[in-house]
Amino acid sequence: MSERAAFETRGLTKVYGEGPTAVHALRGVDLVIPEGELVVLLGASGSGKSTLLNILGGLDRASGGAALFFDKDITAMTDRQLTLYRREHIGFVFQFYNLMPSLSAEENVELVTEIAENPLDPVEALGLVGLDKRRDHFPAELSGGEQQRVAIARAIAKQPTVLFCDEPTGALDSVTGRTVLGALQNVNRELGATVAIITHAAATAAMADRVIIMSDGAVREMTVNDAPQSAEEIEW
Amino acid sequence: MVSPLDKKLGRDLWRMKTQALAIAMVIAVGVLMLVMMDGLVNSLEETKTAYYERYRLADAFAPVKRAPRRLLEEIADIDGVASVEGRVVGGALIDIEGQAAPVRAQAVSLPEFREPRLNDVFLARGAKLDARRHDEILLLEGFADAHGLEPGDRLSATMNGARREFRIVGLAQSPEFLYTTAPGELVPDDSRFAVIWMGEEALAAAFDMDGAFNEALIGLERGAPLPAVLAALDRLLDPYGGAGAYGLEDQLSNRFITEEISGLVVSRSVVPPIFMAVAAFLLYIVISRMISAERLQIGLLKAFGYTNMEVGVHYFKFVLAIALVGAAAGCLFGILSGQALAGYYQLYYKIPFLIFLVDPGAFLIAVAVSVVSASAGGVIALQSVFALTPAVAMRPPAPPDYSRAFDIAGALKTWLDQPSRMVLRRLGRQPGKAFVAVIGIAAGMGLSLSMIGVMSGFSRSMDLTFTVIDRSDATVSFIEPLSDKTLYELARMDGVIEVERFREVPVILRNGTKSHRGGISGLIAEPRLSRAMVNETDPIHIRKDGVILAQTLRDKLDVEAGDMITIDVREGRRPILTAPVVAIADSLLGAPIYMEIGALNEALSEPHRVSGARLRIDSDKADMIYEKLKNMPAVAGVSLKGDARDALEKIMNEGAGATRFIMAGMAAVITFGIVFNSARIAFAERAHDLASLRVMGFTKGEAAFVLLGELGIIVLIALPLGIVIGHGLVGAIAAGFSTDLYSIPAEVDAASGGGAALAVLIAAVASGLLVKRDVDRLDLVAALKSRE
Incomplete structure (x- = not known):
């Protein structure tokens, strides 16, 4: 594993609203995510995992503290810089896939490769998730697991530095879920991307290099896993 | 105790206030138009009648x-x-x-x-x-x-x-x-x-x-x-x-005012219904799409055990609230503007008092049309949601299936990037929806176009009347018909370039039970200064063997070229003549009857008589000529074409024609309302996709392209269709504005088409900018967290 930190946060806070009704989603998060690791974030609903990921992914702004991406402070970026940051470095996978229904699988991937600097071939990206044969199908013709794998292919096709996944298996059954997790592990191992996965399924932690447990807007526990299992071995 | 559903209703309305207001505004404009015109016409009728009664105007x-x-x-x-x-x-x-x-x-x-x-x-x-x-x-x-x-x-x-x-x-x-x-x-x-x-x-x-x-x-x-x-x-x-x-x-004055009021009556019966129809159509589109977006909540309510009826009533109240607010605002502003307009006409007609009156029926019609059209949109959308089981309705809708859609984007694969393909596919997948949007915008544009057409019809009418038909500078009329030798005196005046004689004879034309009181203009066979025209620019030869009637008279007397007509002369020996109608002339101003002057004098047994002459004069010497004319005892008056033109312009702009400015403004509001609502709804439906694009690193502009590209194509398709609709409407609206005194040529020329297209494009760009602002402000996290 590389020693460089892909992300480092210092006293990161996020407050929604103000006054007595204010919600403190993050109450000072300090953590380091080394480059090339597969990190799993666990925690109850409202513990702040999604907020943290959204800030690190440039989708949301912090209220205080710093979040460094290879020594560049994300919290100081302008809107335009954040857009470029997402475009060049970050891939996202969501619980509900967020595919464009009007584009075929391959075209959904091309959506990203067209604007990326050094993208994979879209068919190759679909091959990584085992869907190269179904590339001409529209989302309506794909199962949930297939749609999620297209979303992953779309996210990795630009060869992102970091891949953020928010409940990627949340809408899937266990068999399909395992296939999707396998695809994510592949991305991490073969493309060397840093992968951060938010999940409710604690079992997923077994495949992580690092497990971060959050509660109440702060990191409660961080463990390093020296022998991560492969996705197929995970017990659900 | 307010039920939870009613609380939801209030909060939903508040949440969607911008959109709700935009819809209410469109309803309000339609209602305003109806109530305003009704108030205006009723008030003028009532006021006129009361004025006649109070000052004992004679019946004969x-x-x-x-x-x-x-x-x-x-x-x-x-x-x-x-x-x-x-x-x-x-x-x-x-x-x-x-x-x-x-x-x-x-x-x-x-x-x-x-x-x-x-x-x-x-x-x-x-x-x-x-x-x-x-x-x-x-x-x-x-x-x-x-x-x-x-x-x-x-x-x-x-x-x-x-x-x-x-x-x-x-x-x-x-x-x-x-x-x-x-x-x-x-x-x-x-x-x-x-x-x-x-x-x-x-x-x-x-x-x-x-x-x-x-x-x-x-x-x-x-x-x-x-x-x-x-x-x-x-x-x-x-x-x-x-x-x-x-x-x-x-009686002359009464005839004019009656004509103007009946012109307004026609405007009232033609124009507001068109506005209401366009508003109703827009309302239908907007409400049905708004309800479709509520699918998740409807599923939830049904899952809780609410019946279709209860859910339906809930959304009906939602629609009703918007429609009633719009209708109430329309009635209120309709009364206010009707009153203001009637007040304006009161000043214009110089009536010492005004009785303002709106027929309650107008309110009822206005409110009923708004509520019915809004509800129709709601009912159709609700039906499709009710057809689903609650479980299916609550789940986010499955991705719309694009695999079987007509795929022009696929055919053009090599030339198009993905965002362009998304635009084309969406249009291809739901051609019905796109078609409705196209029709909506085209209807708005047609309305604007017909108003612009009427506007240019007004100026065209002026132009034809004072440059093509009447080419004289001044008209001299004599106290009574004189020998045509008098004209030599006119021709000899310094500065008079051309003299053309005419004879005016008061007559009553009769065809069976139909009659018209007016005057025959006796003109020379090939007049140069005052001509009878057909097809706007072709002069008619004035024949000796019959009369030429203006179009308005052909319609009023129900005669065609070739028919015989009775001419009851009301001057001199007052003979009653019969003559064939030999041609029909355009009539933009007045309702002229033409006959060759020699033949006319012969029929009256008054050879070589003239009522006056049209003059072309050297403008530098005009004052001198008028001074001389004033001192000629036989001269009853001199009228200058410039003055007549100014006066007619004033009537058209300040008389019955004045409402066209208000209507044009309303048409613009409706057109903008349709374009803006189309863009706004498209945005609401696609906020999720747009947020996804933004998350992937698309810039605001790139994301907005996917949305606005669609709007752009729809607008471009709507433009030619709008021109077709405008052609259809302009005739009806122009007829509404035409009176006995002047008629408005009903046509849409290239300039009007271009003007209307420009107006729609401006509306589209403005709407695009407003919606682009929404795209820029998209809350990425919120948009992605909740599906729909």
């Missing part, structure tokens, strides 16, 4: 050369006659300081020691006439205002060849002179025609009418048959040179 008028006053008693004995007044009227020429051309006036007598039984006047300013002073006059207020004359000022006028000095003691208005035009002229103009009221004795002296009258006014008993009374009057007055009694409906 009987002009005569000179009849003894004792004859009035015999007139009073005619069956059906309730009251009679005899008076003296006569022409006069007024000198206005600093103005070379003399102004024509009509002098009217008022009884000295009592109120007039008929045709009373309203004294607006100053004092009544003093019976002992023969130099006192009341002057028509409109004319006084046009020339800055006040009570106390002096006025010099020529009556019956003698110049006299008068003192203005008061300014008056009269229902008889709401519209004033000099005899033989068409276009009313405050500044070019005056009415003078003076004591009976003084006026009788001026016109040698002592103990006589030359006009009888008749008030009828309720239900009395007018034709029988008119016939009896004609019989009585014939030995004294009766010129033919006529009813109020043929």
Whole structure:
């Protein structure tokens, strides 16, 4: 594993609203995510995992503290810089896939490769998730697991530095879920991307290099896993 | 206790306030239009009627050369006659300081020691006439205002060849002179025609009418048959040179105002329904798409055990709230603007009071149309949601299936990037939705286009009338028909370039039971200064063997070229002639009847007579010419084309035509409303996709392209369709604006089309910018967290 930190946060806070009704989603998060690791974030609903990921992914702004991406402070970026940051470095996978229904699988991937600097071939990206044969199908013709794998292919096709996944298996059954997790592990191992996965399924932690447990807007526990299992071995 | 559903209702309305207001605004505009026009028309009708009644306007008028006053008693004995007044009227020429051309006036007598039984006047300013002073006059207020004359000022006028000095003691208005035009002229103009009221004795002296009258006014008993009374009057007055009694409906001022009101009535029955229809259509689209977006919540309510009926009622209330707010605002502003507009017309027609009245039926129709069209949109959308089980409805809808859609984007794969493909596929997948949006925008554009078409029709009408049909500079009319040798005198004047004679003969045209009171214009065979045209630009040869009728008369009398028509001449020996209609001419201004002047004189057995001449003159010498004309005893008046044009323009812009500006504004609001709502709804439906694009690193502009590209294509498709719809509407709207006095050519030219297209594009760009702002402000996290 590389020693460089892909992300480092210092006293990161996020407050929604103000006054007595204010919600403190993050109450000072300090953590380091080394480059090339597969990190799993666990925690109850409202513990702040999604907020943290959204800030690190440039989708949301912090209220205080710093979040460094290879020594560049994300919290100081302008809107335009954040857009470029997402475009060049970050891939996202969501619980509900967020595919464009009007584009075929391959075209959904091309959506990203067209604007990326050094993208994979879209068919190759679909091959990584085992869907190269179904590339001409529209989302309506794909199962949930297939749609999620297209979303992953779309996210990795630009060869992102970091891949953020928010409940990627949340809408899937266990068999399909395992296939999707396998695809994510592949991305991490073969493309060397840093992968951060938010999940409710604690079992997923077994495949992580690092497990971060959050509660109440702060990191409660961080463990390093020296022998991560492969996705197929995970017990659900 | 407010039920939870009603609380939801209130909060939903608040949450969607912008959209709800935009919809309410469109409803309001449609309703406003209906209520405003209704209020205006009813008020004018009511006010006119009340004005006529309060000032006892006569039901019939009987002009005569000179009849003894004792004859009035015999007139009073005619069956059906309730009251009679005899008076003296006569022409006069007024000198206005600093103005070379003399102004024509009509002098009217008022009884000295009592109120007039008929045709009373309203004294607006100053004092009544003093019976002992023969130099006192009341002057028509409109004319006084046009020339800055006040009570106390002096006025010099020529009556019956003698110049006299008068003192203005008061300014008056009269229902008889709401519209004033000099005899033989068409276009009313405050500044070019005056009415003078003076004591009976003084006026009788001026016109040698002592103990006589030359006009009888008749008030009828309720239900009395007018034709029988008119016939009896004609019989009585014939030995004294009766010129033919006529009813109020043929009285000039009344005819104009009635025409203008009936023009507004047509506008009222044509224009607001078109606006309401477009508004209703838009409402239907917007509401149905808004309800579709509520799918998740509807599923949830059904899962809780609410029945379809309860859910339906909930959304019906939602629609009703928006529709009622819009309708209420429309009614309120409709009343206000109707009142303002009626007030404006009151000033314009110079009526001393206004009765404002809106028919409650107009409110009912307006509210019902808004509620029904809004509900229809809601019902159709709800039906499709009700068809789903709650579980399916609650789940986010499956991705729409694009695999079977007509795929033009796939065919163009090599040339298109993914965002362009998304735009095309979406249009291809739901052509119905796109089509409805196209129709909506095209309807709005058609409305705007037809209003622009009517606008340019107005100016075209002006242009044709004053540059193509009438090419003279001035028209001279004589007091009575003279020998055509008089024209040599005109032609010899320094600065007169061309002289073209004409003969004007008052007639009644009859075809069966249909009749028209007007005048025949005798023109030379190939007139150069005043022409009859067909197809707007082709001059018609004036034939000797029959009459040429204006289109409006063809319709009014129901005759075609080739038919015979009866011409009842109301001048001189008053022969009754029969002649064929040989051609139909365009009629933009007035309702002219043409005949070759030689043939006309021959038919009247009055060879070589002229009523006047049209002149083309050297403009540098105009003042000198007018000065000379004023001093010719035979000249009754001179009218300048420039003045007539200004006057007509004023009528078109300030009279019945004035509402076109308001309507054009409303059309613009509706067009913008449709375009903006289309863009806004498309945004709401696609916020999720757009957020996804932004998350992937698409810039704001790139994400907005996916949305606005679709709007752009829809607008581009709508443009030609809008032109087609505009063509269809412009005829109906132009007919609404046309009156007996002027008709508006109904056509859409390239410039109007371009103007309307430009307006729609501007609306599209403005809407695009507004929606782009929403795209820029997309909350990425929130948009992605919740599906739909």
